[in-house]
Amino acid sequence: MKTIGGKKPLSFAGIFVLVAAVEYLIFYHFAPDLFTSGLIEVTAKMLHWTVSIFEKGVVLSGSRLHFPDMDLIIIYECTGGFAMFIFSACVIAYPSTILSKIWGHVLGIIGVFVINMGRLLVLSLSALYARDLFDFIHKYLWQATFILLVLAMWVIWINIFVEKKKSHKSVKAKVEKKK
Amino acid sequence: MKKLIGLFAVIATPLFAQLAPSESVPVGPIAVTLLAVGTVGYGIYRIGKKK
Numbered sequence: 001m002k003t004i005g006g007k008k009p010l011s012f013a014g015i016f017v018l019v020a021a022v023e024y025l026i027f028y029h030f031a032p033d034l035f036t037s038g039l040i041e042v043t044a045k046m047l048h049w050t051v052s053i054f055e056k057g058v059v060l061s062g063s064r065l066h067f068p069d070m071d072l073i074i075i076y077e078c079t080g081g082f083a084m085f086i087f088s089a090c091v092i093a094y095p096s097t098i099l100s101k102i103w104g105h106v107l108g109i110i111g112v113f114v115i116n117m118g119r120l121l122v123l124s125l126s127a128l129y130a131r132d133l134f135d136f137i138h139k140y141l142w143q144a145t146f147i148l149l150v151l152a153m154w155v156i157w158i159n160i161f162v163e164k165k166k167s168h169k170s171v172k173a174k175v176e177k178k179k
Numbered sequence: 180m181k182k183l184i185g186l187f188a189v190i191a192t193p194l195f196a197q198l199a200p201s202e203s204v205p206v207g208p209i210a211v212t213l214l215a216v217g218t219v220g221y222g223i224y225r226i227g228k229k230k
Contacts, residue, residue, distance in 0.1 A: 009223040016219050017190040082211045090218045117220065147217060158225055173227045 005021035005095035011163060015093035024086040025169060028076065036076055044074040044115060051124045053080075058124070067127045083150050096162045103161045111153045119146060 006012030027035070040063045049061040059066040063074040091104035119142045126134045 007226070009226050012222055013219055013227055016215075016222070018206075020215070055202050077207055084212060086211070086215050086218055090222055094222050139206045143206055147210055147214045150214055151221070154221060158222075163225075 003095050003097060004101070006093050007095045012093050012095070015091045019092045020085055020089035023089060027081065027085065039079045039081065040074050040076060043079045043116075043120070047072075047074065047120045047124060050121050051128075053126065055128055058128075065124070069122070069131050070127055072124065072127060074120075078116075078120065080112045083116075083146065086134045087112060087150060087154065088098065091157065094158065094162065100157075100161045104157050107153060107157055107161070112150065115146060116151045 006015045008055050044060060044063045044065065048058065048065055051058050051065070055067075057068060065074070067073040087108040088105060091101050091108060096104075122142065123134065123138055
């Protein structure tokens with residue numbers, strides 16, 4: 001299968017910046033309200049459903065979750081959309097087959113969603129049980145953890161979905177040549 | 180290779196800091212920038228390693 005993407009470091013970086021900018025414009029800047037509000041609503045509802053397992057008293061109204069001591073407002077930045085733009089742009093820009101890119105997007109969408117829900121759940125639990133730690137967890141701990149987890153996904157994608165497939169193919173080709 | 184990664188970081192950091200909407204404390208944009216620099220930096224490293 002044909003490899004698509006920036007085969008040189010500079011072309012990879014260039015394609016990345018271009019794709020990330022286009023995705024930002026399409027899925028954020030010029031995105032219809034239905035898309036952005038829908039994403040926020042889904043995130044808020046999923047979070048409310050998950051938090052309700054631990055605490056029944058949390059009330060959801062629109063994109064706002066009412067906790068006993070504070071409110072959490074879900075905005076677009078809370079949905080993990082920006083991390084997904086970056087991951088997606090990297091997958092598109094990296095030299096790989098279309099199939100690997102599709103797998104990258106499946107892994108990216110599911111992975112970023114799961115990581116983000118984990119982040120929001122931990123934040124909600126801290127809003128419930130450790131209010132004094134909320135700012136630290138929100139602004140520092142989970143930002144760093146989120147970066148590391150998405151970076152890990154990126155490394156896994158390159159090593160398993162791109163390089164491993166290539167090495168399988170080259171081994172097959174060598175075996176066929178010997179025959 | 181190191182120069183290229185450094186150049187990308189210099190160009191991309193202000194760009195992504197502008198793209199990501201800021202909050203009262205701009206931790207979000209910084210995180211988005213670090214993520215972009217990290218992922219692209221690793222990508223550049225891997226492409227460079229193959230040659």
